[in-house]
Amino acid sequence: MKEREVxxxxRQLTKVFGYGPNKTTAISDVSFDFHEGEIVSIVGESGSGKTTLAKMLMGLLKQTSGTIEYKGKPRRLNRYADRRAYWKDIQAIFQDPFASFNLFHRVEKLLTDCIKLQGLQLSPEMQVRKMKEACSFVNLKYEELYNKYPFELSGGQMQRLMIARIFMLRPKVLIADEPTSMVDACSRSTILDMLLKLRDENKMTIIFITHDVGLAYYVSDTLLIMEKGRVVESGDAERIILNPQHSYTIQLINDVPKIHSAWNLG
Known part of the structure; x- marks a missing residue:
């Protein structure tokens, strides 16, 4: 079996906020390798550093020390052209979909911006066809949405619209920060199924940022358990859930009654 590409x-990522006695170390000496088509969950409670790490991976925060490589080469984000090229391949879905869109732009512009980011030169008819296809993938009707503003949509519609953007962009890596926390249980299952379908179709790497150990076990190949800015345990998801080694991991699992009772973890 061919080994998947990293x-x-x-390597040894650290992020410090502030200076002197007021400084806070949000990420400390974190290293990892994420492979093509792999589903990784970075798991931890609020304040564990997982969202800070996600923003560093996206290039929205600069690390204080350490290195990040993409496809085996040091990441370059100094120039706008470099960042644009990187964001063609690395995209994110955040917890609050309304904070991810410009509230003064209609849905049509949000979607046509995806076409522009890809650098595609399409006729107006082809643009509409691509936008309709993306909306259909997430069970939305373009005709009912294109002229609306984000604040006119529900949270569930906004999350689906974010996935429609991912469908259009076809990134190599998707960072999903608590993507189902603001929707009901039925929508949560549907959104996860959509993301997993995209992974299967495009060999997309998905990095879930979550506090939900049950969700992480259900969807992931690999887990990174974070506590106070450090990765305290990492590896195969099933091994970690069935045989956790670190006390913090055991605590997280014990806080999920179904996992705890099903596998009788002490």
Whole structure:
């Protein structure tokens, strides 16, 4: 079996906010390798550093020290052209979909911006066809949405619209930060199924940022358990859930009654 390519890697990543006695170390000495088509969950409670790490991976925060490589080469984000090229391949879905869109832009512009990011030169008819196809993939009707503003949509519609963007962009890596936390249980299952379908169709690497150990076990190949800015345990998802080694991992699992009772973890 051919070994999967390492797409995104980090070595000894550290992120410090502030200076002197007021400084806070949000990420401390974190290393990882994320492979093509792999589903990884970075798991931890609020304040564990997982969202800070996600923003560093996206290039929205600069690391204080350490290195991040993409496809085996040091990541370059100094120039706008470099960042644009990187964001063609690395995309994100955040917890609050309304914070991810410009509230003064209609849905049509949000979707046509995806076409522009790809650098595609399409006729107006082809643009509409691509946008309709993306909306259909997430069970939305373009005709009912294209002229609306984000604040006119529900949270579930906005999350689906974010996935429609991912469908259009076809990134190599998707960072999904608590993507189902603001929707009901039925929508949560549907959104996860959509993301997993995209992974299967495009060999997309998905990095879930979550506090939900049950979700992480259900969807992931690999887990990174984070506590206070450090990765305290990492590896195969099933091994970690069935045989956790670190006390913090055991605590997280014990806080999920179904996992705890099903596998009788002490």
């Amino acid at each position: 797409l995104l890697s980090g």
